[in-house]
Amino acid sequence: MTTALEFDQIRLPPECDELRHEVRAFLADEVARGTFDPHRPGHGDSHSKEFSQRIGAKGWIGMTWPKKYGGRERTFLERYVVTEEFRVANAPVRLHFVADRQSGPILMKYAPEHVKMDVLPRICAGEVCFAIGMSEPNSGSDLFAAKTKATKTQGGWLINGTKIWTSNAHIADYMIALFRTSPPTKENRRHGLTQFLVDMKTPGITVNPVFQLTGMHDFNEVVFQDAFMPDDHVLGEIDGAWKQATSELAYERSGPERFLETFYVLVELVRALGDKPDVRSAEGLGRLVAQLHTLRRMSVSVNGMLQAGKEPVVEGSIVKDMGTVWEQRLPNRVRELAAFIEEREGNRATLEEQLRFATMIAPKLTIQGGTTEVLRGIIARGMGLR
Ligand SMILES: Cc1cc2nc3c(=O)[nH]c(=O)nc-3n(C[C@H](O)[C@H](O)[C@H](O)COP(=O)(O)OP(=O)(O)OC[C@H]3O[C@@H](n4cnc5c(N)ncnc54)[C@H](O)[C@@H]3O)c2cc1C
Numbered sequence: 156m157t158t159a160l161e162f163d164q165i166r167l168p169p170e171c172d173e174l175r176h177e178v179r180a181f182l183a184d185e186v187a188r189g190t191f192d193p194h195r196p197g198h199g200d201s202h203s204k205e206f207s208q209r210i211g212a213k214g215w216i217g218m219t220w221p222k223k224y225g226g227r228e229r230t231f232l233e234r235y236v237v238t239e240e241f242r243v244a245n246a247p248v249r250l251h252f253v254a255d256r257q258s259g260p261i262l263m264k265y266a267p268e269h270v271k272m273d274v275l276p277r278i279c280a281g282e283v284c285f286a287i288g289m290s291e292p293n294s295g296s297d298l299f300a301a302k303t304k305a306t307k308t309q310g311g312w313l314i315n316g317t318k319i320w321t322s323n324a325h326i327a328d329y330m331i332a333l334f335r336t337s338p339p340t341k342e343n344r345r346h347g348l349t350q351f352l353v354d355m356k357t358p359g360i361t362v363n364p365v366f367q368l369t370g371m372h373d374f375n376e377v378v379f380q381d382a383f384m385p386d387d388h389v390l391g392e393i394d395g396a397w398k399q400a401t402s403e404l405a406y407e408r409s410g411p412e413r414f415l416e417t418f419y420v421l422v423e424l425v426r427a428l429g430d431k432p433d434v435r436s437a438e439g440l441g442r443l444v445a446q447l448h449t450l451r452r453m454s455v456s457v458n459g460m461l462q463a464g465k466e467p468v469v470e471g472s473i474v475k476d477m478g479t480v481w482e483q484r485l486p487n488r489v490r491e492l493a494a495f496i497e498e499r500e501g502n503r504a505t506l507e508e509q510l511r512f513a514t515m516i517a518p519k520l521t522i523q524g525g526t527t528e529v530l531r532g533i534i535a536r537g538m539g540l541r
Pocket residue numbers: 286287288289290291293294295296297319320321322323374519522523524525526527528529532
């Protein structure tokens with residue numbers, strides 16, 4: 156039997172407009188003071204503690220969280236607007252973004268109260284960076300094959316093994332990681348994994364860089380050798396992390412960052428085409444904008460459902476699948492539409508530079524955060540098709 160998909164018809168409420176203007180004014184001010192260059196490719200993937208702290212002071216990190224943890228108790232739709240504006244502006248939010256999007260919500264659900272009171276306000280202040288330690292050599296899509304082992308010892312656990320592709324690990328203060336605390340059982344191969352809060356300063360942790368096609372250093376190999384984790388850094392149920400993992404996915408996969416990572420090439424195309432594009436370019440541009448509009452409506456819908464306390468895992472996976480395929484194709488589509496732009500001094504330089512960069516990052520878009528094939532498996536299962 157198949158299950159109906161549910162994309163609630165949600166629109167951003169009027170209070171979001173005021174917030175959007177406030178964020179735009181803040182960003183314009185930051186550009187003017189030289190914090191970042193919105194036209195420089197890759198800038199959105201860099202980090203600045205001072206900038207994150209200024210964003211924290213505005214109340215735009217952890218903004219949906221309870222006030223007692225430093226949050227502002229605002230809505231998911233308001234958070235959506237802030238995320239969208241920062242991404243579109245190509246602003247360097249890497250330091251706090253993972254913590255804001257998913258590590259904080261995990262801690263809120265599963266960490267002991269004293270850990271929440273210690274860490275969450277520092278996330279909201281833009282002071283700490285988080286990494287996600289799931290993938291291992293030979294265990295990416297199949298998370299439940301993870302082998303990095305946590306062995307019980309007095310007062311805590313000793314960790315041994317290797318995580319890979321760990322974004323941010325070289326700048327992170329903490330990682331939320333999955334470790335094996337027991338072998339899988341015959342009845343349940345998902346059994347035996349536990350989620351931990353890892354303090355990256357712990358002795359016995361080595362971070363080795365892995366460079367991307369662009370030459371940038373975003374992710375890493377992280378090696379654990381008898382690294383000690385105290386008992387109060389266990390998150391949730393021992394051996395039962397598989398039950399915790401799925402609800403995280405709707406947060407990770409549905410936001411506007413999942414289709415706006417190469418957006419700057421579209422903006423630059425509009426600029427380079429000028430106000431009198433030929434019919435072919437206007438039609439191509441219109442098509443791209445219509446597709447983007449649809450993706451955005453779907454993504455807003457998922458965030459509205461999160462606000463309503465639902466867990467739209469299938470809908471979030473659809474947004475990530477369609478969104479990342481779209482943003483991956485965008486550089487080539489823009490290259491085709493730009494082919495006949497007349498060469499006048501300066502009018503194509505930024506576009507060419509951005510296209511080169513966007514083309515090099517495009518392959519990763521459908522891998523990070525779950526591959527297209529794996530997402531489609533989740534969607535099929537969620538709809539009762541397999
Ligand atoms: C830029 C970037 C940042 C990343 N950051 C992080 C991070 O911070 N933390 C972290 O833990 N990981 C991170 N990853 C790792 C990412 O989550 C994995 O690369 C991804 O889950 C795929 O795992 P894999 O590389 O082991 O490939 P595999 O799982 O080996 O997959 C190889 C191919 O087989 C296909 N495949 C696998 N299983 C199935 C299936 N059941 N059905 C159909 N097809 C299947 C896949 O779609 C893929 O095409 C990052 C990856 C990238 C590219």
